[in-house]
Amino acid sequence: MSRNANFQPGREPLSHHPSLQLRRSHVSGPFSFLNPTWARYAPTHRAPDQALKTGSPTPPEHIERLWRSRDNRKGRHALQVDYQAPQAGPTPPPTTGFGAVARGIWRMVTCVPYWDVSYLVAATFTLGSIIWIINAFFVWLPLEDPASEFPSESLVGGGVSGFIGATVFEIGSVLLLLEAVNANQTSCFGWALETELGKVETELGKVETAHATTKMTPNKDDCVHHHANKKNLVGAGRHGAHRKSHDATTGYVTELPEGGSFRWMPSLTELRTHYLHELGFLASLVQFIAATVFWIAGFTGLPGISDHMSQNLTDGVYWVPQIVGGFGFILSGLLFTLETQEKWYKPAFHVLGWHIGAWNFIGGIGFTLCGALGPATMNSGVEYQATLATFWGSWAFMIGSTIQWYESLEKYPVERARGGPQ
Numbered sequence: 001m002s003r004n005a006n007f008q009p010g011r012e013p014l015s016h017h018p019s020l021q022l023r024r025s026h027v028s029g030p031f032s033f034l035n036p037t038w039a040r041y042a043p044t045h046r047a048p049d050q051a052l053k054t055g056s057p058t059p060p061e062h063i064e065r066l067w068r069s070r071d072n073r074k075g076r077h078a079l080q081v082d083y084q085a086p087q088a089g090p091t092p093p094p095t096t097g098f099g100a101v102a103r104g105i106w107r108m109v110t111c112v113p114y115w116d117v118s119y120l121v122a123a124t125f126t127l128g129s130i131i132w133i134i135n136a137f138f139v140w141l142p143l144e145d146p147a148s149e150f151p152s153e154s155l156v157g158g159g160v161s162g163f164i165g166a167t168v169f170e171i172g173s174v175l176l177l178l179e180a181v182n183a184n185q186t187s188c189f190g191w192a193l194e195t196e197l198g199k200v201e202t203e204l205g206k207v208e209t210a211h212a213t214t215k216m217t218p219n220k221d222d223c224v225h226h227h228a229n230k231k232n233l234v235g236a237g238r239h240g241a242h243r244k245s246h247d248a249t250t251g252y253v254t255e256l257p258e259g260g261s262f263r264w265m266p267s268l269t270e271l272r273t274h275y276l277h278e279l280g281f282l283a284s285l286v287q288f289i290a291a292t293v294f295w296i297a298g299f300t301g302l303p304g305i306s307d308h309m310s311q312n313l314t315d316g317v318y319w320v321p322q323i324v325g326g327f328g329f330i331l332s333g334l335l336f337t338l339e340t341q342e343k344w345y346k347p348a349f350h351v352l353g354w355h356i357g358a359w360n361f362i363g364g365i366g367f368t369l370c371g372a373l374g375p376a377t378m379n380s381g382v383e384y385q386a387t388l389a390t391f392w393g394s395w396a397f398m399i400g401s402t403i404q405w406y407e408s409l410e411k412y413p414v415e416r417a418r419g420g421p422q
Contacts (some may be wrong), residue, residue, distance in 0.1 A: 003277060004029030004036050011035075011274070013067050017189050019044055020065055030344035035277045038342045040080070041065040062087060063216065065189065066415070069280050070339055070353045073183040074118045075225035075411055077190025079216070082417035090215050092414045107409045117179045122405040124172035129363075129398035131165035136391035143384045152303070159303045166291070166298025173284075173291035180284040181263045181275070190412065192219035218412040283335035283357075290328020290364075297321040297371070315375045322371030329364030333357045333400075350415065352407045359400030366393015 005027055007013070014020050026040040043061055062085035066078040081091055094100065113119045138157035142149035193216060266275050275281045300306060300318045309317070337357030340348040348354040366389045373386035 002032035004032050004034055007036060007039075008274070013039065013072065014041055014065065014189060017041075019193065020189065023064075028342045029279065030338045030341050031279070033277070034279050034282075035069070035274070037069040037279055037339050039067040041067065060087070060091070060216075061085070062417075063091070064417075065191075068340065068351075068353075069183070069278070070336075070351075071413075072225075073179055073280055074408060075116070075223070076407075076413060077188070077218075077223075077411060078413045078415065079191070080415045080417050084417075092216055092412075094416050095410060095412070095414045096416070104406050104410050108405055111409055113409070116408065117175055117182075118408040119405075121172055121175045121179055122401060122408045124168060124175060125401040126398070126405055128165050128168035128172055129394055129401045131161055131168060132390070132394035133398060135161035135165055136387065136394050140384075140387035140391045143380070143387060155307060156303045159301045159306055162301045163298040166295045170291045170295050173288040176284045177288045178264075180278070180281040181266055183280070188224040190219060190223055190225075191216045220411075223411075279335060279339045283332050283339060286328055286335060287332035290325045290332060292325075293321050293328065294325025294367070295321075297325065311375075319371050319374035322374060323368055324371075326364055326366075326368030326371050329367055330361055331364075333359075333361030333364050337361060350418070352403055352410075352413075356400045356404045356407065359396050359403065363393045363396035363400065366390060366396060369393070 006024070007027065012022065014022070020041040021044050023040045023042050027036045027038070029035060029037040042064055062082040064080045066080050068076075068078065071078050079092060081094070083091070083094075095104070135158055138161055139154050142153055297318050300309070300314075300321075306314070306318065334357065337354055338344055340351040340353040340357065342348070369389040370386045370393065373382050373389065377383040377386055
């Protein structure tokens with residue numbers, strides 16, 4: 001059986017939850033040699049009245065729990081609801097409607113969960129994208145409108161803003177990699193199941209119990225993702241002090257009570273058996289390497305360095321790192337996009353993460369094109385196109401980062417079932 005069709009021993013999400021059963025025919029991923037990135041969980045077949053007696057409620061049959069590796073990394077708990085099916089009780093409303101989206105945008109204005117690494121990743125890349133847009137104005141606008149240029153605009157304004165933007169991207173990439181290393185391996189259901197008793201009044205005026213229904217609401221208090229813990233950035237989903245430890249088996253970690261730990265890096269064994277087969281980790285690793293190489297271009301572009309280099313040296317230490325780093329951004333965006341797809345050839349337009357990866361892919365093309373045209377910028381037409389590529393590439397990164405910001409604050413997405421029962 002292909003690796004993407006089943007979870008490895010000890011790594012099956014939600015295996016501890018008594019009310020959910022894995023639909024093994026719906027475990028998938030885009031590549032057969034990598035771990036699954038998608039799975040669906042159906043409710044166990046028990047009547048609500050029976051669940052009431054056992055004290056373990058069961059989700060309604062028209063609701064499925066969606067597990068995605070990206071959602072798990074971001075601390076999100078997705079549901080898929082068939083709103084066409086008969087509903088015996090209250091059902092969580094979809095989060096794709098106008099009102100839900102408006103509330104999500106309002107959260108972006110009012111919520112600053114600084115303890116949530118996924119939020120920090122999104123906020124950092126958004127800030128970096130803004131800086132790169134400013135940089136693009138410094139280097140492109142004088143060519144578009146020479147009358148607007150001020151002294152040393154491209155050299156100082158462009159050089160300094162480029163260095164700051166590259167540094168912010170590097171910080172975001174470090175956080176992205178830490179997020180991938182500390183992904184919750186067992187996942188959590190994230191929803192509270194409440195059994196409600198239905199009452200009817202008989203002809204004699206006596207009230208009797210008619211039936212029991214299950215209500216589902218977000219359960220933030222019992223979430224075991226580290227995103228819910230305000231006392232640590234990544235690690236445990238519970239409070240507690242910590243102590244540092246390291247051995248050859250577990251890698252560099254910070255141990256926390258209740259079984260949690262902050263992981264700085266995985267062990268070689270974990271790399272070989274799990275992380276190198278994890279698409280989200282590979283995408284994060286590529287992003288980190290690309291940002292590190294790209295930072296070289298940001299450093300050598302500083303005033304006092306860039307204006308004291310020969311053309312050959314500029315090509316080697318400024319333009320080449322832009323090309324290599326930009327190509328890494330393309331590859332990373334592509335991998336993040338593929339991670340959200342059940343099949344490598346089947347786009348997931350309904351998933352926010354797909355659009356994030358797609359816009360980052362476009363942004364990487366812009367940055368790569370700028371570097372590729374760079375050695376020929378002695379020609380004014382080529383210089384114009386190179387700086388323009390940075391401009392639209394920065395805006396693409398900005399769009400992707402803004403969507404990621406929205407995604408990081410929507411921890412309980414509810415989707416409509418597509419295509420009817422499966």
